[in-house]
Amino acid sequence: MRNPRTILSLLFAAAVSGCGSSDGPILIGLAGPFSEQRGISMQLGAELAVAEINDMGGIRGRPLELVIEDDSASTEVAVRVARELYGTPGLVAVVGHLNSGATIAAAPIYNGGSRPVVQISPSASSPQVTEVGPYTFRVCPSDLVHGARLAEWAWEEVGARTAAVLYQNDAYGRGVRTTFQQSFEALGGAVVSEDPFVAPLPTFEPYLLRLSRRGGADAVMIAGTRAGAERIIATLDSLGVSYPVLGGDGLSGIESSDVDATGVLISSAYLPDRISPRNEAFVAAYQAAFGDVRPDHRGAGAYDAVHLLARVxxxxxxxxRRIQRYLATVGTESAPFQGVTGVIAFDENGDVPEKEVVIGVVQGGRIVTAVRQ
Amino acid sequence: MRLASRLNTIKARVIAALGVMIAGIVAIALIGVTALRTLDQTVSRELEGLTQAAEITNGLVVTLFDELRTGEQYLTDRTATVRQAFRDAGERAYGYQSRLHTLPDLREADRLMIARIAELQAEVEVWYSLAHAQVDLGRRAAAEGTARQARVPTYELLRLVQDFSALQRNRAGIVTQSLRQSSSDGRMMVWTVLAASVLLGVVVGIATVRAVERPLSRLEAVAKRFADGDLRPVTLGDMPEELASLGEAMTRISTKLRTLVASLVGESERIAASANDFSAISEQLAASAGEISTAMIDISGGAGLQVSSLQESSSATEQLRAATERNGKMAERLAELAEGIHRLAAKYQQDVSVSATTLLELGDVVQTSANQVEELDRLSEAVYDFVELIKTISTQTNLLALNAAIEAARAGERGIGFAVVADEVRQLADSSGAAAEDVTQTLSAVRTQVGQVSATMAAGRAKVRGVETIAQGAAEALDEIRRAIEEVEEGAKRVQNDAAGNLGAAQRILEELHKASEAANSHASASEEVAAAAEQQGASTQEMAAQATQLNEAAGRPRTLVKGFRV
Structure with missing residues (x-):
């Protein structure tokens, strides 16, 4: 089994170098919803990393180049995009996808066929990502960690004993909802309502009005993305009610939106004010490159993923194939990767179980690390 | 090369023919088993996939209907039970929907469909949840409007699930088709291998039969030729190893016999020539002896005359002198003649001794030949062993063929072809056995012939011994002749001396007349002695001639004996 494929890959490498592309760029795919704010954040992080690598002379004397494909965060488009990236000649790895749904839908493509290719998601946190295949990695903790951490914070720091959950009806929303609910109830809290939403939902008003009429809750937990959260916060404002709002890292970016999200608590694998020399350099470079915007966990994750791939x-x-074999040993047989988001050490499923989740709070248009009372 | 020589035995050929057929059967069995296993694995995998797909799609459809029913029901019946039933149905539907990804062998179209199903299912659940919230707030009309909106994705969802289910079913049809194709391919393969192995087995069988039959008939012809006494070299040609050993043994027999017969013929020719020479010498000796006798008679006559003249008168002194002179000359001639005979006898004695040596050598040759014949006899025994081996092989082959026939009969329809081949192999074994029997008989004939040759050789040896005795006798006779001639010479010399004495005394004849009379008397007695010796020699010569004739006859006999062989 090993020999023919090794020979084939050697032949392929020889063919590639024989065609004179040994001086050409090394291609890495980048897949995410780049027409959305969260996608742009991811793209900027990846592009910053690529620029840094190429400024240092590239990899083995060859420049690194991104092949950018927009999946619109849709499972359907993600499958098609994955096919295109998979079939791109000379493409050796993919950074993506951004959300869990797209990552899970695309994983069988990357893991299948005769020339499987590694995908590293910067922010797909669904527990299901763990099982999709050996070529799928992620540099962020799973929702199981986020949900549990948020429940703990709500119970201990917010002092909430009841919680209303609004969840996006997909793999991510359901994942965060389930782990939050389990942890919160384990601590002794009660989940008073669980209401699903999808992007085309015309209004949140009935859910929130019903909640307030039934006596409200000590906290509102939003298991979803920024767009939904913005509408929920706006609706709460319009109803004239105010609850402490918590959310997973899907909410990041909300700090710079039109709605006033001050006080919203967000769990994140990464916050730009994280204290580490490497992170400070990254934030400085990011702001130097893209103006006075701070990177979020997606951009930092993509930045780490690109740098990790460059090292491999x-x-x-x-x-x-060799990239996959080496990646699987990062943190075990070979040294862990010191990224801006923390230490990256993969387990046998391509997860980073050691990585911690921090709780941030929106203050003055920024997410800063929340301090325990 | 080595393989080719190994294959060139009857045993190897028979084993090869059976081996080819057995290998063919094993190959067929393997193909069949592999095909069945592949079929089994494919079928079970596909069945598992289909079962899963059916279970998931059925479960999804059922829970979707549940969700729809409870979703609608809550609009009119706002109880916690219905609400909980709706939520449970939603969870179950989500569970089924997320399991769709785990189905084996999904294609891109399938994945896109699953992704769309997930989206629609999420949407339907959200619409009903929103409608429920509106109902809870007492906004019945708005709730009904929202629920109506939910129906559109619901119908699309149900249709998609059914399409997905149909797609899976279609795939089952395609798999069935490919299974049918692969099973038909396997069947074709089995038939091809069967036909090829039967064909190959038959070809090897026929080749073996031919390779045994032809050399056997050639060997038989050669053996018959040897039996008829034709010992000329033969070319046996290519044949299986066992038969080639037999042929080689026969060739060696013929070579030995040929050498033996040729040397016998040569020796007998030489004996005959020697005997002829001997005969001629004997005749010459006889003639010489005759001459001696005549000369001695003349001498005797001269002596007698001398005596009477002495008694007649003393005046005949002159006459006496002349007579004495004549007498002397005669004696001189006699001496010369005797010397010639002596030389001749010595020469022929040497010839006879050479002949005797030759005869002794011939005796050795015959002894050697006899030994070679005995070795030939031993070789024949080795050939017997070879033939026994062939017989054993043919018996075992027969058994094998019988087993094969039984196995073929067990195999039923499929074994018919094999049974025919097994029967062929059995017949081949029978004919091998019969051929081996023929070889045994031929070999017996050869051995009988060899025995006869051996006996003849013994007789020849005895004859040669007789000839040896005769030659010894001849040598002894010659020796005797030589001694007699010596005596003749001696006598003649004495006569010569006496004659010289006579001549010197002619002047004193008168006085010495008395003495002369005495001398003449002694002269006469010497002549008589010589005559007697010459006579004895004549007898010896006659005896020798007779022995030479015998020798000639004896030398002719081995020639007659070997005349029957063609070399």
Missing amino acids: IDEVGPDR
């Missing part, structure tokens, strides 16, 4: 390709060469 430098080590084993631009070969899909």
